[in-house]
Amino acid sequence: MEPGLLDLASVGWSIALKLGLLVGFFLTAPLVAGYMEHKVLAHQQDRLGPMEAGIGPIKHGVGQLVADGAKFIQKEDIVPAAADKWVFSLAPGVALVPGLVVMLVLPLGPGLFGENLNAGVFFALAVSSVSVLGVLMAAWSSANKFSLMGGIRAAAQLIAYELPLVLGAAAVVLQAGTLSLVGIIDAQATFRVFDIVPMWFVLPHAVGFLLFFVAALAELNRPPFDMPIADSEIIFGHMTEYTGIKYAFFMLAEYAGMVVLSAIATVLFLGGWYALPGVTVPELINGVVGVFGFGPYGFHPVVTGLLGFGVTMGKVLALVFVMIWFRATFPRLREDQLQRMSWLILIPLGLLNIVVIAIAKVFG
Amino acid sequence: MTDTLSERDTGVLPGGPGEGVIVNVRDGGDIVTQDMNLNIGPQHPATHGVLRVVIDLDGEKISRATPVIGYMHRGFEKLAEARDYRQIIALVNRHDWLSAFNNELGVCMSVETMMEMEVPDRAQWIRVIMCEWNRILNHLMFVGSFGLELGAITPLFFAFREREDVQHLMESATGGRLHFAYNRVGGVKEDLPAGFLQASTKMIKVIRQGTTQYRDLLFGNEIFMARTKGVGVLPPDVAMEFGVTGPTLQATGVAEDSRVSQPYAKYGELDVPVPVGTNGDSYDRFVMLLERIDASTYIIDQALEGITAGACNVKLPKIVKAPEGEIYTRTEAPLGQLGYYLVSDGKKNPWRLKMRTPSFYNVSMMSYLLQDALLSDMIAILGSVFFVVGDVDR
Structure with missing residues (x-):
């Protein structure tokens, strides 16, 4: 397997580098998503959102989440008397860590990934659904009826929505012929619709993309599928009894989940780091300046990697934006309506999608 | 076990x-x-x-x-027995804090009728205009909060945007944003400020734009429909047995409105539309709110045409005393029929002031509606039977 940019000659150093970057990304990306949620939601609702907290001279609330984090650390850490203390304390960690682990295999730029696993898709989907275990632990150990109801809803939701998520991804795997996330991006670069038009998988897999995105929303407990934490019904679901830094962990897990699942969707359907179908950023730049008679320029692999990272993040944040937009627009579905939608619409649709893709793949 | x-x-x-x-x-x-x-x-x-x-x-x-109920019992009925009639106006402002002006009006009308007092025409017109603005304020609140309870957070902010403007308008005349205390026995506190009528005309346009926007936001929304249609169906006979009134009753298809069935102030001279629903479900109850906002703007439009010049209150004796006797006055408060049963022994305080508040009857029907409902539907039902807890407990 082709080594990534982060694979240095010394194994020890490359692990240190990977871990450093991973943790850095893990701690900043959710903050960006969270800040986006603050501001996008505010402007969609005729509000300004946070305006004061800033970093240095830059205001507009960019430091709001950092300030929130500092506030959460200072808050009293309350564990209910009747709670199962160990499980209660472990739950936020269990909810948080899978997000971190999934980021290990996410290819964010050419050569920019922790590990290029052969079974990357499988690994990412399997690990990301572990976080619901944290939700269940929190719900059960809180000794609170509202938490328990939230946990039961979350469990039911997981069972119903894991399947459409996997079905949507499976069709892509079938098309690309590989489970490796990097392999899927490469497959999209050479993919042609009817052997002519270069295109990402999002067009032939429109149904799969829709399934994946809807299921991701449900898996993340984002509106309109936020029944497990429905604040007007069951207070705050599994998070009802949490305070301080543990609560902050859950919030961080939510935003990390948004980034992770958006990133997986970007890799599977939106061509990853390619600026246009089959065209990387350096190729695009050389193409444009070539029209004016300049270039072609050579790009250092690190620069290429960073440019690709920028493109990936642009796509990820666009998906995050859509998630936030949904929150501003839709009321919450009811639990039984959600189940009906999953089992009667999404899953049959997902199976049909796989059949159609398989036939197209074999005969097309 | x-x-x-x-x-x-x-x-x-x-x-x-x-x-x-x-x-x-x-x-x-x-x-x-x-x-x-x-x-x-x-x-x-x-x-x-x-x-x-x-x-x-x-x-x-x-x-x-x-x-x-009872967590917000503040003993208003008993307090009223120790207050004179001017003070009671400030008191009844507060049991349903979202319909303060409509509450004041009921008490003032009771005392006026007992004292056989002629209220000047202009005061009556002002009362109609203010009643309707207050009604719009109230309904906007519930339009916003209902969406919020279903998990749609945006309608609340949009509704509060319009509420803020209406509150500014009412503040310019009354000095209050929530508790207006603008009614007096025999009229209103003082005449409208200059430019109020023009501002009202402008405001009506804003409200109409707003209601159009809420309709766009919610009625085209599949999830909103799925959450509200057929949820919490209230048959008209059950509604009447429980004494439910106002938008909740109208949603069941009963066209009952005190402004029409027993007109007060200037409502008799106006065309008062009474919207009715068909199914009596949460959706219909919500639609009633928007329809009633539209009806209110229509009434204000007419009142702005009809308003006459002249005095807007009468000279009162130093101490207002209702003559011995009793009276029941009913008015159409935003949430339904509001009744004040006033018994006087001729002193400056009422001997007894019984309040018939609409929210109390709406809440009493809750056991019926919630039976066999889903927990999620409970929220859609609670949000759509329209009550103010202060109005329930008094």
Whole structure:
């Protein structure tokens, strides 16, 4: 397997580098998503959102989440008397860590990934659904009826929505012929619709993309599928009894989940780091300046990697934006309506999608 | 164990001993399940204040629901017996804080009728205009909060945008944003400020744009429809048995409105549209709010045409005393029929002031509507029967 940019000659150093970057990304990306949620939601609702907290001279609330984090650390850490203390304390960690682990295999730029696993898709989907275990632990150990109801809803939701998520991804795997996330991006670069038009998988897999995105929303407990934490019904679901830094962990897990699942969707359907179908950023730049008679320029692999990272993040944040937009627009579905939608619409649709893709793949 | 639990089922009183434990054992073949007793409130985000609903849950299904009221009892009826009639105006502002002006009006009308007082025409017109603006304020609040309870956060902010403007308008005349205290026995406190009528005309346009926007936002929304249509269906006969009035009753198809059936102020001279629903479900109740906002703007339009110049209050004796006797005055408050039963023994304080507040009757019907509903539907139902907890407990 082709080594990534982060694979240095010394194994020890490359692990240190990977871990450093991973943790850095893990701690900043959710903050960006969270800040986006603050501001996008505010402007969609005729509000300004946070305006004061800033970093240095830059205001507009960019430091709001950092300030929130500092506030959460200072808050009293309350564990209910009747709670199962160990499980209660472990739950936020269990909810948080899978997000971190999934980021290990996410290819964010050419050569920019922790590990290029052969079974990357499988690994990412399997690990990301572990976080619901944290939700269940929190719900059960809180000794609170509202938490328990939230946990039961979350469990039911997981069972119903894991399947459409996997079905949507499976069709892509079938098309690309590989489970490796990097392999899927490469497959999209050479993919042609009817052997002519270069295109990402999002067009032939429109149904799969829709399934994946809807299921991701449900898996993340984002509106309109936020029944497990429905604040007007069951207070705050599994998070009802949490305070301080543990609560902050859950919030961080939510935003990390948004980034992770958006990133997986970007890799599977939106061509990853390619600026246009089959065209990387350096190729695009050389193409444009070539029209004016300049270039072609050579790009250092690190620069290429960073440019690709920028493109990936642009796509990820666009998906995050859509998630936030949904929150501003839709009321919450009811639990039984959600189940009906999953089992009667999404899953049959997902199976049909796989059949159609398989036939197209074999005969097309 | 089963024995004690089933005993509980027969004898558990909300708030009493044994409450909060698991009740009612169900034998569903292989699996024996137990109902869960759950307290919604008095501190809960969905109950608009401190209403408490004790429910027994079979999974997500409510097998029994009991509203428990009294957490905001402030003794208004008793307080009124120790206040003179000017002070009572400030008092009744506060039992339903979202319809302050309509509340004042009822008390003033009671005293005026007992004293056989002629209220000047201009005062009557001003009362109509203010009543309707207050009604719009109230309904906008519920339009916003209903969306919020269903998980749509945006309508609330849009509704509050318009509410803010209407509050500015009412503040310019009354000096208050929530508690107006603008009515007086015999008229209103003072004449409208210059430019109020023009500002009202402009404001009507803004409100109409706003309601169009809420309709766009919610009625084209599949999820909103799925959550509200056919949920919490209230038949008209049940509604009337419980004494439910206002938009909640109109949604069931009964065109009852005190402004039409027993006109007061200048309503007799105006065309008052009474919207009615067809199914009496949550959706219809919500539609009623928007229709009633439209009706109110239509009434204000007419009142702005009809308003006459002249005095807007009468000279009162130093101490206002209602003559001995009793009277029941009913008006159409935003949430339904508001009645004041005033008994006077000729002194400066009422001997008894009984309030018939619409929210109380809306809440009393809750057990009926919540029976066999889902927990999620409970929110759609609570949000759409329109009550203010202060108005329930008084």
